[in-house]
Amino acid sequence: MAPLLEVRDLTVTFDTEDGLVQAVDRVSYTVESGKALGIVGESGSGKSVSSLTVMGLTRFFRNAQISGEVLFEGRDLLKASDDEIRDLRGNKISMIFQDPLSSLHPFYKIGDQLVEAIRAHRDVSRAQALDRSVEMLGLVGIPEPRRRVDSYPHEFSGGMRQRVMIAMGLINDPKLLIADEPTTALDVTVQAQILDLIERLQHELETAIVLITHDLGVVAEVTDEIAVMYAGRVVERGAKDAIFAAPRHPYTWGLLRSIPRLDQARGDELLPIPGRPPSLINRPHGCAFHPRCPYVQPDHMRVVPSLQPLPDDAAHEVACLLAEPQRVALWDALKAGATPEEAREQAGVTSAGAPVVAEGGQAG
Amino acid sequence: MSTQGANGSLLEVRDLAMHFPLKKGILLQRQVGAVRAVDGVSFDVREGETLGLVGESGCGKSTTARLITRLLEPTAGTVTYQGRDITHLSRRGLLPLRREMQMIFQDPYSSLNPRQTVGSVIGEPFRIHGIERHEARRKVRVQELMEQVGLNPEHYNRLPHQFSGGQRQRIGVARAIALKPKLVIADEPVSALDVSIQAQIINLLRQLQRDLGLTIVFIAHDLSVVRHMCDRVAVMYLGKIVELAEADELFAQPRHPYTGALLSAVPVPDPQLAKAKRRQVLTGDVPSPTAPPPGCRFHTRCPKAQGRCAHEEPQLEIRDGGALVACHFPLEAAEIEETVPTAGA
Numbered sequence: 001m002a003p004l005l006e007v008r009d010l011t012v013t014f015d016t017e018d019g020l021v022q023a024v025d026r027v028s029y030t031v032e033s034g035k036a037l038g039i040v041g042e043s044g045s046g047k048s049v050s051s052l053t054v055m056g057l058t059r060f061f062r063n064a065q066i067s068g069e070v071l072f073e074g075r076d077l078l079k080a081s082d083d084e085i086r087d088l089r090g091n092k093i094s095m096i097f098q099d100p101l102s103s104l105h106p107f108y109k110i111g112d113q114l115v116e117a118i119r120a121h122r123d124v125s126r127a128q129a130l131d132r133s134v135e136m137l138g139l140v141g142i143p144e145p146r147r148r149v150d151s152y153p154h155e156f157s158g159g160m161r162q163r164v165m166i167a168m169g170l171i172n173d174p175k176l177l178i179a180d181e182p183t184t185a186l187d188v189t190v191q192a193q194i195l196d197l198i199e200r201l202q203h204e205l206e207t208a209i210v211l212i213t214h215d216l217g218v219v220a221e222v223t224d225e226i227a228v229m230y231a232g233r234v235v236e237r238g239a240k241d242a243i244f245a246a247p248r249h250p251y252t253w254g255l256l257r258s259i260p261r262l263d264q265a266r267g268d269e270l271l272p273i274p275g276r277p278p279s280l281i282n283r284p285h286g287c288a289f290h291p292r293c294p295y296v297q298p299d300h301m302r303v304v305p306s307l308q309p310l311p312d313d314a315a316h317e318v319a320c321l322l323a324e325p326q327r328v329a330l331w332d333a334l335k336a337g338a339t340p341e342e343a344r345e346q347a348g349v350t351s352a353g354a355p356v357v358a359e360g361g362q363a364g
Numbered sequence: 365m366s367t368q369g370a371n372g373s374l375l376e377v378r379d380l381a382m383h384f385p386l387k388k389g390i391l392l393q394r395q396v397g398a399v400r401a402v403d404g405v406s407f408d409v410r411e412g413e414t415l416g417l418v419g420e421s422g423c424g425k426s427t428t429a430r431l432i433t434r435l436l437e438p439t440a441g442t443v444t445y446q447g448r449d450i451t452h453l454s455r456r457g458l459l460p461l462r463r464e465m466q467m468i469f470q471d472p473y474s475s476l477n478p479r480q481t482v483g484s485v486i487g488e489p490f491r492i493h494g495i496e497r498h499e500a501r502r503k504v505r506v507q508e509l510m511e512q513v514g515l516n517p518e519h520y521n522r523l524p525h526q527f528s529g530g531q532r533q534r535i536g537v538a539r540a541i542a543l544k545p546k547l548v549i550a551d552e553p554v555s556a557l558d559v560s561i562q563a564q565i566i567n568l569l570r571q572l573q574r575d576l577g578l579t580i581v582f583i584a585h586d587l588s589v590v591r592h593m594c595d596r597v598a599v600m601y602l603g604k605i606v607e608l609a610e611a612d613e614l615f616a617q618p619r620h621p622y623t624g625a626l627l628s629a630v631p632v633p634d635p636q637l638a639k640a641k642r643r644q645v646l647t648g649d650v651p652s653p654t655a656p657p658p659g660c661r662f663h664t665r666c667p668k669a670q671g672r673c674a675h676e677e678p679q680l681e682i683r684d685g686g687a688l689v690a691c692h693f694p695l696e697a698a699e700i701e702e703t704v705p706t707a708g709a
Contacts, residue, residue, distance in 0.1 A: 042558040157649045187420035187585065189646045192629035196645050214559055217631030221638045241635050256633065258563035260592035262615070263632045263705045269570075270592065272563030276528050 002074055003030040004208050005054070005176055010068035012046075012053050014061065019281040023049040025232040026068070028307070031176065036202060036209040038219030038240070040255070041229035044277050047212045050229075051178050053078075054210075055095050056085035072176070091121040094169040098181040100161035104153040110137075110164055111149030117168050136167040140197060159190035163197065170201060180212045195222055216255060220244060228252050231278050231288035234307060238316035248310065248318040248327050250293045253334055271339065287321060294340035295322060295330060295349050322349070373408035374547060374579050375432060380405045380441035382427050386654065400653050401427040403603035404441070406680070409547070414573065414580040416594035416611065418587060418626070422650055423600040425583050429549045432581070433465050434458055445547075463493055466540040470552035472532030476524040482535055483520035486510065489542040509538040513568060530561035534568065541572060549581045554589060566593060587630050591615050591706070599623045602653055602661040605680060609687035615706040619687055619694040622662050628703040637705060644703040660692065668693045 012024040024046040031037045041047040049058065056077060058064050070077040072093065077085065089095075097103050105113060114133035115126060122129070130149065137145035140163040153161060162182060169177050179198065183191040199222050202209055211223055219226055219240065226243045228236040228251065236249040247253055254273035260266075275292040278284055284291050286301040293300070305319040320327065329347035334340070344351060383398035402424040409415050409432075417425040430436045432443055434450060442451045450461060469475040476485055487496075487506045496502040507517035513534040524532055533553060540548055550569065554562040566589065573580055584590050590597055591611055598608040599622065607620040618624045628644040646665045651657055657664050663673035672692055680690040700707045 042560060159649055187650075188587070188629040189420060189625055190649070191631070192643055192645050193647075195631065196643065215631065216559075216633035220633045220635045221631045221643075244633065244635050255559060258560055259633070260563075260566070260588045261633065262588045262591060262627065262630055263634050263637050266591060266612070270563035270567055272567060273560040274564075276530060276561060277558065 002071075004033045004073065005031040005210075006069070006071040007050070007054065008069040008071070010050055010053060010070060011066070012049055012058060013065045015063040015065070016281075021280045022232050022283060023280055024053065027229070027232075027234050029227050029234065029237065031208050031210060033175065033208055034202070034206040035225065036211060036223040038223035038226045039210060039212045039229060040214065040216060040219055040226060042214055042277055044231070044280060045229040046232040046280075047229050048180055051095070051180060051210060051212055055089060055093060055178060056080070056082075059085075087121070090117055090174075091172045092174055093176045093178070094172070094174045095178040095180065096162075096165045096169045096182050098184050100158065100165045100185075101153065103165055104161060106153055108152075109149065110151050110153065110156070114149070114164075114168055114171060117171050121172050132171065133167075136171050137164070139201070140164075140167045140170075141193070142167070159186055159193060162186060162190075162194055166194070166197065166201070170205065170207065173205065174207060176208045176210070178210045178212070181214070182211070183218065184213070184215070191218075198222060216259065228255070231283055232280055233288065233319065235289065235320070236318045237307065238313070242313060242316045246316075247331060248316070248324075249289075249320050250295055250322075250330075251289050253331060254292075257334065287319075295326075295344060297321065297350070372410055374411045374446060375409040376442075376444040377408070377428075377432060378406050378442045378444070380428070380431055380443065381439045382424075382431055382436060383439045397654050400603050400656060402431065402438075403653075403656070405600075405603070405605055406441075407598055407605060407608060409579060409581060410596075411546075412577060412579055413595040414582050414593055416590040416597040417581065417583045417600060418585060418590050418597060419600035420585060420626075420650060422602075422653060424603040424653075425600050426551055428600070429467070429551050429581065429583055433467055433549055434461070435467075459493075463489075463543045464545050465547045465549065466543070466545040468533075468536050468540050468548060468550040468553045471556050472529050472536055473524075473556075475536055476532060478524055481521050481523060482510075482515075482527070483507075485524070485535060486538045486542060489539060493543060495543070506538075506542075509542055512541075512572075513538045514564075528561075529557050530564055533557060533565050537565075537568060537572070541576060541578075544576065545578070547579045547581070549583070551583045552585070553582075555584065555586060562589070569593070587615075587626060599626070602650065602656050604661060604690065605688075606662065606691070607687065607689050608680070609685075609689075613685055613687055617685065617687075617697070617707070618700060618704060619683055619689040620662075620691045621666050621668050621693075621695055624695050624700060624704055625667075627706060630705070632705045641705055642702050660690075668695075 008028050010024055010027045014021040014023060027050050039047045052058050053066060054070050111130060111133055115129040118129040118132055133149055134145045142148050142163055183194050213219060223240055226240050227234050230251050236252050257271045258273055273292055278288060286303055287305050290296045290300045300321050303321060305321045307317040307319045310316045311324055326347055326349055330343050333343035333346040380402055381404055382402040383400050385395045386397040387393040388396045419425050431438050442449055483506050486509055487502050490496045490502050496505055510517045515534050554565050582593050594611045597611050597614050598605050601622050607623045618627055625644055625646050632638055648665050651664060659675045660673040660678050663669040678690045678692050680688045683689050
């Protein structure tokens with residue numbers, strides 16, 4: 001069966017006064033019906049722009065150039081007309097954003113906004129749409145939904161507003177829900193409520209989910225597959241368990257090792273990734289991660305790595321120029337607690353000189 | 365030099381409260397209530413330690429920080445610094461204290477003046493306190509500080525917008541340590557930064573603490589960062605401390621159901637563990653601090669609440685193991701095991 005969403009070689013550039021911003025560079029991923037894909041990356045990695053493009057929300061920028069294919073149920077959304085896209089958006093594909101307060105209209109009652117979302121796509125009466133709205137609010141856990149449809153957004157707390165956004169996102173039974181940092185603005189206990197809700201609804205309604213986040217903990221809890229993005233490209237992709245158990249890209253290692261973790265003994269020193277993410281206008285040549293990579297080799301500064309499947313797991317792909325045995329040896333050493341320098345020695349990876357660290361950004 | 369209070373603490377806070385009045389009317393304003401942001405908080409900060417203050421938004425942790433640095437004057441209670449009551453000192457009386465207490469803020473974008481060069485931002489404390497009046501000497505000192513926090517001293521004349529978020533936070537740190545303070549209050553210093561940059565700033569703070577013998581009050585909502593940084597941790601809920609313990613103790617054996625729920629809610633980057641552990645989800649939202657619930661403030665959301673909790677307020681008391689806990693029915697070991705990823709660690 002063809003996947004629900006297939007993104008192929010998606011490239012998005014913005015022509016700005018400062019130069020050409022390469023926000024998304026030949027990004028490919030697929031989402032199966034009813035599954036959840038997590039896209040992980042830091043600010044400026046292109047994770048949001050790629051999803052906005054899938055939703056057809058970047059096509060109105062005059063300075064944007066978009067190429068590649070976004071196949072949704074076999075149809076290329078990049079070639080669809082504005083009307084066709086409008087028909088899909090909020091209907092078969094919907095999106096929720098980080099900040100629920102700025103995504104809800106402050107002047108209109110919650111109920112009116114939900115009714116509008118339904119009646120934009122369905123030919124139903126106001127009363128029927130209102131009933132459906134009450135049902136959805138109940139489903140996402142808003143107490144007394146019959147009364148609360150008459151509330152305004154400011155009368156809700158942050159967590160409640162995000163529930164309303166989720167209700168609005170799911171109100172037309174979408175096949176695909178794109179959630180861009182849906183819990184980042186929320187407190188941990190409220191985040192736990194929302195993650196539980198997303199997980200439960202995914203199973204009950206069989207909606208496919210693309211979850212965009214910088215938080216590795218969040219993807220570990222709710223997704224099936226993971227794509228790690230860096231500087232506009234996907235650098236590693238695979239099943240969630242494979243990515244966490246046997247990550248193969250030095251950037252993924254860096255992410256996993258630079259966060260303090262509640263599930264591990266308290267260490268003395270964190271191992272941060274040196275330097276900082278590159279500018280998307282002057283992206284480094286070769287592998288974009290090479291200035292920050294402790295395992296960089298001379299040819300990594302010239303050759304751009306492409307996503308290649310691993311020899312023993314074809315579903316796990318990585319864009320790294322190191323040889324697979326080297327990567328295995330490096331990760332084994334890192335996992336056992338070695339520093340990058342020790343790992344390099346143990347794995348027999350020669351040092352091509354210290355990585356070229358952006359000034360002022362050294363590890364503390 | 366005997367500069368400490370009793371029992372070796374640098375700072376003592378007793379029954380501290382901050383009630384922000386809510387007013388109604390345009391000309392003749394009358395008070396119709398109060399936001400009880402901080403409502404009877406007591407703790408000590410020991411010399412050389414890192415004390416963590418954690419809790420969700422609105423629990424009063426940032427207000428507490430502003431009270432102990434006396435950016436706010438409390439409604440009630442006392443703040444004693446090195447044995448001296450500073451609760452109601454005047455601006456003038458506070459000036460010498462400002463050299464010893466410094467703050468680092470969350471947002472490196474809004475806490476720096478965009479039109480001031482980095483050199484002048486970091487040099488400002490010297491000007492205010494009349495130290496290093498000689499321009500050239502001051503520049504040398506500022507460049508030493510830049511070096512110390514990992515900035516390039518040649519960037520002395522650059523403006524804040526020419527720096528990344530992580531570098532701006534380094535500027536904030538340099539300004540805070542310029543006068544060699546004893547106490548640094550860091551209010552969410554890494555939460556606005558990217559994951560790969562957070563670790564750099566955390567390591568920097570720890571190294572400076574070792575090098576300069578700083579005492580740090582570290583405020584954050586990210587529990588894994590707090591566990592990494594802190595020696596002791598106080599958990600706040602709706603303006604009160606509900607639990608205060610050694611960090612290892614608190615994370616291995618949380619006693620208060622709210623602490624347990626907080627720890628359980630943290631998503632863990634390990635799919636196996638995420639499957640094995642039961643995420644304990646609190647129902648509802650934090651009640652409004654204008655009208656906190658009677659009895660135990662957490663009873664409206666507490667999975668263990670009983671009749672007594674609704675009318676009798678639990679006091680912060682020492683339990684076995686030395687933790688201070690304000691709860692009538694603390695968590696049992698078995699309950700912790702199921703839901704908390706750090707249990708027993």
